[in-house]
Amino acid sequence: MPRRPSAARIAEQGASGERRATRLVEHGAAASTTDSSDGHRAQAAPVAVFDNVSVTYPDGTEALRGVTATVEAGSYVCVIGGNGSGKSTFAQLFNALIVPTGGSARIFGIDTADENRLLDIRSRAAMVFQHPDDQMVTSIVADDIAFGPENLALPQPEIARRVEESLRAVGLSDLAQADPADLSGGQKQRVAIAGAFALRPDLLILDEPAAMLDVRGRRGIRRVCRELNELGITIVHVTHFMDDVLEADRVLVLNQGRLVLDGAPAEVFSHEHEVRELNLDLPLPLQLCEELEKRGLTVPHLADDDQLAAALAAAAPRARTSPAPDPRSHKAAAVDRSLRAPLDAQAAIEFENVSFSYAAPAAKHRRGLLARLRPRRAPQSPSPSGPWALRNVSFSLKPGTLTALIGHTGAGKSTVIELACALKMPTNGSVRVGGILTTDLERRRELRRAIGYVSQSPERQLFAETVYDDVAFGPRNLHLGEAEVEQRVREALATVRLDLAAIGGRSPFSLSGGQQRGVALAGVLALRPQILVLDEPMAGLDPAGRKRTVELLDRLRSQGTTILLVTHSMDDAAALADSVLVLDHGALALEGTPEEIFSQEEELHRIGLGAPGPTLLADKIRAAGLGLAGMPLTLSALADGVASVLAPRKEGGARGAAR
Amino acid sequence: MALRVSVGQYYSADSPIHELDPRTKVALTLVYMVSCFFVANPAMLALSGAFVFAAIAASRVPVRLLLRSVRTIMFFLVFTSVFNLFFVQTGQVLLEVGPATFTYDGVWAAALYTLRFLFLLLMGALLMCTTTPIALTDAAEDLLAPLARLGVPVHDAALIMSIALRFVPTLSREAENIVAAQTARGADLENKGPLAYARACVPLVVPLFASALRHAENLGRAMDARCYVGGARRTRFHVMSFVPARDGVAVAGVFLYLAGLAALGTLL
Numbered sequence: 022m023p024r025r026p027s028a029a030r031i032a033e034q035g036a037s038g039e040r041r042a043t044r045l046v047e048h049g050a051a052a053s054t055t056d057s058s059d060g061h062r063a064q065a066a067p068v069a070v071f072d073n074v075s076v077t078y079p080d081g082t083e084a085l086r087g088v089t090a091t092v093e094a095g096s097y098v099c100v101i102g103g104n105g106s107g108k109s110t111f112a113q114l115f116n117a118l119i120v121p122t123g124g125s126a127r128i129f130g131i132d133t134a135d136e137n138r139l140l141d142i143r144s145r146a147a148m149v150f151q152h153p154d155d156q157m158v159t160s161i162v163a164d165d166i167a168f169g170p171e172n173l174a175l176p177q178p179e180i181a182r183r184v185e186e187s188l189r190a191v192g193l194s195d196l197a198q199a200d201p202a203d204l205s206g207g208q209k210q211r212v213a214i215a216g217a218f219a220l221r222p223d224l225l226i227l228d229e230p231a232a233m234l235d236v237r238g239r240r241g242i243r244r245v246c247r248e249l250n251e252l253g254i255t256i257v258h259v260t261h262f263m264d265d266v267l268e269a270d271r272v273l274v275l276n277q278g279r280l281v282l283d284g285a286p287a288e289v290f291s292h293e294h295e296v297r298e299l300n301l302d303l304p305l306p307l308q309l310c311e312e313l314e315k316r317g318l319t320v321p322h323l324a325d326d327d328q329l330a331a332a333l334a335a336a337a338p339r340a341r342t343s344p345a346p347d348p349r350s351h352k353a354a355a356v357d358r359s360l361r362a363p364l365d366a367q368a369a370i371e372f373e374n375v376s377f378s379y380a381a382p383a384a385k386h387r388r389g390l391l392a393r394l395r396p397r398r399a400p401q402s403p404s405p406s407g408p409w410a411l412r413n414v415s416f417s418l419k420p421g422t423l424t425a426l427i428g429h430t431g432a433g434k435s436t437v438i439e440l441a442c443a444l445k446m447p448t449n450g451s452v453r454v455g456g457i458l459t460t461d462l463e464r465r466r467e468l469r470r471a472i473g474y475v476s477q478s479p480e481r482q483l484f485a486e487t488v489y490d491d492v493a494f495g496p497r498n499l500h501l502g503e504a505e506v507e508q509r510v511r512e513a514l515a516t517v518r519l520d521l522a523a524i525g526g527r528s529p530f531s532l533s534g535g536q537q538r539g540v541a542l543a544g545v546l547a548l549r550p551q552i553l554v555l556d557e558p559m560a561g562l563d564p565a566g567r568k569r570t571v572e573l574l575d576r577l578r579s580q581g582t583t584i585l586l587v588t589h590s591m592d593d594a595a596a597l598a599d600s601v602l603v604l605d606h607g608a609l610a611l612e613g614t615p616e617e618i619f620s621q622e623e624e625l626h627r628i629g630l631g632a633p634g635p636t637l638l639a640d641k642i643r644a645a646g647l648g649l650a651g652m653p654l655t656l657s658a659l660a661d662g663v664a665s666v667l668a669p670r671k672e673g674g675a676r677g678a679a680r
Numbered sequence: 681m682a683l684r685v686s687v688g689q690y691y692s693a694d695s696p697i698h699e700l701d702p703r704t705k706v707a708l709t710l711v712y713m714v715s716c717f718f719v720a721n722p723a724m725l726a727l728s729g730a731f732v733f734a735a736i737a738a739s740r741v742p743v744r745l746l747l748r749s750v751r752t753i754m755f756f757l758v759f760t761s762v763f764n765l766f767f768v769q770t771g772q773v774l775l776e777v778g779p780a781t782f783t784y785d786g787v788w789a790a791a792l793y794t795l796r797f798l799f800l801l802l803m804g805a806l807l808m809c810t811t812t813p814i815a816l817t818d819a820a821e822d823l824l825a826p827l828a829r830l831g832v833p834v835h836d837a838a839l840i841m842s843i844a845l846r847f848v849p850t851l852s853r854e855a856e857n858i859v860a861a862q863t864a865r866g867a868d869l870e871n872k873g874p875l876a877y878a879r880a881c882v883p884l885v886v887p888l889f890a891s892a893l894r895h896a897e898n899l900g901r902a903m904d905a906r907c908y909v910g911g912a913r914r915t916r917f918h919v920m921s922f923v924p925a926r927d928g929v930a931v932a933g934v935f936l937y938l939a940g941l942a943a944l945g946t947l948l
Binding site: 181 | 767814854891905906909913917919
């Protein structure tokens, strides 16, 4: 993955480099000794120097302790660490949003404690935050991007020029007049980056910009970051994702407020045990190396997928390197729809020719927010005034299975959830939950008992004074006795690995983010639903939190709960699901087992969805010349496959593949 | 989504009304609205109606859309006009039904109050439909600039307005999500008594409030990061300019209308 700019590229950008150099002089930064004739940006003074920095919040929390680091101009730095490691605080040191309570932070040679020079720092150190919605001040994209330049009191023609350039830099020129509310999360985040870029910063700080985005959105952010870095902008990128880290020149790893590892990605990840102990993921190629070692193979530890593929191919016995036929060509192209039980009365959730339009009857708008939850018994209109959110969708979920629902923003995933949970009624067709029609008002209470709904960022629905009361909200609505309620609260909290005695009396708002999500999940589990619908339960969690959630889902399924999981992670869909539903523009594009779905590479590509990480890595290994059979969807399946080629005798000793 | 329809009602079209300097539009709309209160006879009513519908025709905004946006308030108008119908008892008696007497003055008062208020509202709605919220706040800020010298934080107020408009769709979507989540947990939001209803609303209001606070905190930080300093000099991306050939014509049109209205008022 070469990401260094070629000589030609640097020459191309020489002009902007010069402009930047003059800019440094303009600002009169104390340490600006930029040598532009040399053309090498590594020669510039460090962008940031942290000397023994500590940050203690007024409530006594020690966010950072004794951090010492220097960030060179033009570098691309990733900051990683689990939840509560102090990453966010660290990021905000770079533009003086947070000032050290101990030690000193100098940005562009300016001490951040000097309040008179805050603007000198912030006009050159722009920042993009996690939640795109919370960074926009106006309802038009172009106007929002203009906000920063307006604050710098630049002349109007210059503002107009910068708005245009910034939009172009993030590839959103077509959406200049759009309302941010109509954009996808990834687009919004690119608008935020454009707003930061409009300040013409020397340093761009990104605090988990892709935490809530799908793979495509994340890739877009990564590409924009790389391009901006090639323009000479120093990038500081706080992230949970290891594929982001591999883009960087340098990785800083924080743990409990301390800087514990610092170096190039390959160097940092060579400390595998430390990284594991910090509850962080390793990049997939290194995870594969670990798995292969467990299977008794000795392989070089390489974080780069291409290098590892080449090394594995080189290690293979000669006879084994002949290219094996691509397993995908043998797969039947069409999904076997006969697998679907027709009109199965026992289906947990069943959609029959369901269509839905938000614009449907005009009368709906006149009603209030709450009234809209009431089912409409009105005759179903065959053609609504607006576009269909769902068109003719039919599927049924077998009890006790886990189904992953995948698709892009706007594909109709949320609508499926709303219909399944009887929060909206279908415009056409019918939805049954446990055999009950969602339009059947008399059995509504029964339906609500059967199905549990975990919304996206469920911690945002917490409301009660204590954790106990919040989790008890559902059971109390079922009018259960207080003893039964307590039993359920205890059990639900235990399921999410929280202890009632320890946190039951605390305010849910005083808990950490991860604990809040646990409490919110417990609030739904306390209803003991036979069917559970979850909307992106892994979004925004760190690797440890993701692992916990995966374990929880596995456990619930083994207890017989039917699960419908909306996810934008192909890896999760491949590793967890019994079956997969793929939505595209409101229609059901594909359905089947993960193997069936992910073998339809072309169709997925057309929809804009990728393959799971292990499958992609397997492709690279195969392309490098290792005759790998089958299509591994999970890491352990991939490791088994590689192991069987490299050391066929040991196959028997290998752990059983997940699938 | 429902909220969005009523607040962000900008209707994009290519028309002379859309192109007017927003300051001209805001000022002239206010002048027209005030003029509506001086309408006192049928001829004036006809003139004022003709003017607003001419403006609507020029703007290419569908009348249906405008009527829909004033629908809710029209309900109250009809209510007050019925009030007039029953309580104005002077003038020639037109109809007697049991104890109720309908007089000429009563019917006229009902029609006058309803129609002139409808015209006023339509003109207001037209302003909203032909001007983006940003342009509106910019115009308001500019027109109120003299107040800034008296220490009124005009600029901050305009920015707050713009942010409020920006967060309407965000908060309304969150409200819907919270309602959905709590309903799925069995919250009964259709209780009858007011006390029970208030209690049922706690699980909705508290998270929404927490969410608004979280947005405010994050937004404040993001604005700091983008070099916003309250009260400092800023420049503007959109430059507003008064073009005589365009805005002058509009001003002249409104003055002609006012002159006509005054003439009809004194003659009749």
